[in-house]
Amino acid sequence: MVRVALLSNPRSTGNRSLLPRVRSFCAAHPEIFHYEVEKIEQIDAALRTIARVRPRVLVINGGDGTVQSTLTELYHGNQFDGAPPPVAVLPNGKTNLIALDLGATGDPIVALERVLKLAQGPLDDHIVTRELIALTHEENGVGDGLKPVLGMFLGGAGLTDVMLYCRNKIYPLGLPNWLSHFLTLLALLVTMFLGVRARFLPDRPSPVNVSLIRQGEIQGRFAVLIVTTLRKMLIGSKIAPGLPHSGALQLMAVEQNPIALLRAIVAGLFGKLGSTFMTGVHVGRGDEIRIEGERSSVILDGEIFSAGRGRSIVLRQTDPLPFLRLAA
Known part of the structure; x- marks a missing residue:
């Protein structure tokens, strides 16, 4: 059963060194569906594919531009045919303001482990809403x-x-x-x-x-x-x-x-x-x-x-x- 969908942008600066660790972590945890995009223009198609596996949480792994493009497509695209799953952001960028606001700091793999642990239980107490x-x-x-x-x-x-x-x-x-x-x-x-x-x-x-x-x-x-x-x-x-x-x-x-x-x-x-x-x-x-x-x-x-x-x-x-x- 897929609990977490992880959307990664290999071209983001932080992923040049991080992505091999992310791939290894996902390979050891089949509950994670990992989708990599080569271009920002592929994010809408990626989200439509992710929607088919019905994840409990969607995690964004990329820089500020990747997060912005994903939120834009997620809001306009209706890929999930209704309310999308809650979004988490790994601390993987130069500024990390969104990740910081959501309590994701430090090592991105540790943050991903935390997401996976939360996805195995009730999520209501951990979900917050943000306008864009x-x-x-x-x-x-x-x-x-x-x-x-x-x-x-x-x-x-x-x-x-x-x-x-x-x-x-x-x-x-x-x-x-x-x-x-x-x-x-x-x-x-x-x-x-x-x-x-x-x-x-x-x-x-x-x-x-x-x-x-x-x-x-x-x-x-x-x-x-x-x-x-x-x-x-x-x-x-x-x-x-x-x-x-x-x-x-x-x-x-x-x-x-x-x-x-x-x-x-x-x-x-x-x-x-x-x-x-x-x-x-x-x-x-x-x-x-x-x-x-x-x-x-x-x-x-x-x-x-x-x-x-x-x-x-x-x-x-x-x-x-x-x-x-x-x-x-």
């Missing part, structure tokens, strides 16, 4: 008619520049993830506190307008712009509960100001974001968010999307999907 972010484009107020792209963590404004800086200039150095992220943070602080501009440092953010529909608009240059449906945001912080507006989309925008950034970091560490007003720090919730600017880009779970004059990025929340939380 549905990203579309509008040009002069008219939608492009394309299928929305889905994800759970979006970074924009200066955060996009920093993420691209880390991806294009720091990751190629081959350093450990923690050191790469530390050097990126150091470069960001140098540009903000010292005002240094150089080719080897992140770019200065462009002006951007952010609208929480029915709740007003904020505009300016932001060092950090985050929209997420994850319970955790950056540096392990959480937006304080009880924000005044409903909606699954959590927004945090921090103006390009070192003092405002320090306020946000300290408030985040103590779980106080949104609990009190802080100059330069904007926190809110909503079910629809619009991002506009002359040159504004965002990264949704590793994939870049851009907007320009007359072209908007529109974010809406989806209906919830079930996920498997690995933490006790």
Whole structure:
């Protein structure tokens, strides 16, 4: 009997060293149905095949792009002819934000063992629901008619520049993830506190307008712009509960100001974001968010999307999907 279906992308960076261990583990556990895709375009067909074996849990083994593409196809494809099985994500990527939110940390094989153990018993106490972010484009107020792209963590404004800086200039150095992220943070602080501009440092953010529909608009240059449906945001912080507006989309925008950034970091560490007003720090919730600017880009779970004059990025929340939380 198949209890777990594992969808792997051998081309993801983490799987270059991990996949042989994953294959060996699956070979020793016939309760796992392991399906490997060579291209992102094969994920829909993979899910339709997986649906035939009726797994109790679907596990995604790949980087942020693999997770995003799988969630997009899973939400739109109706491969399971009804509600899909709960989704688990192995910690196998550069950022692992989704895996971290679901309690999957450390060795991916240990996380897979935990999934298999949970799949052998009642799952109800371990299932959580998460809404997704549905990203579309509008040009002069008219939608492009394309299928929305889905994800759970979006970074924009200066955060996009920093993420691209880390991806294009720091990751190629081959350093450990923690050191790469530390050097990126150091470069960001140098540009903000010292005002240094150089080719080897992140770019200065462009002006951007952010609208929480029915709740007003904020505009300016932001060092950090985050929209997420994850319970955790950056540096392990959480937006304080009880924000005044409903909606699954959590927004945090921090103006390009070192003092405002320090306020946000300290408030985040103590779980106080949104609990009190802080100059330069904007926190809110909503079910629809619009991002506009002359040159504004965002990264949704590793994939870049851009907007320009007359072209908007529109974010809406989806209906919830079930996920498997690995933490006790």
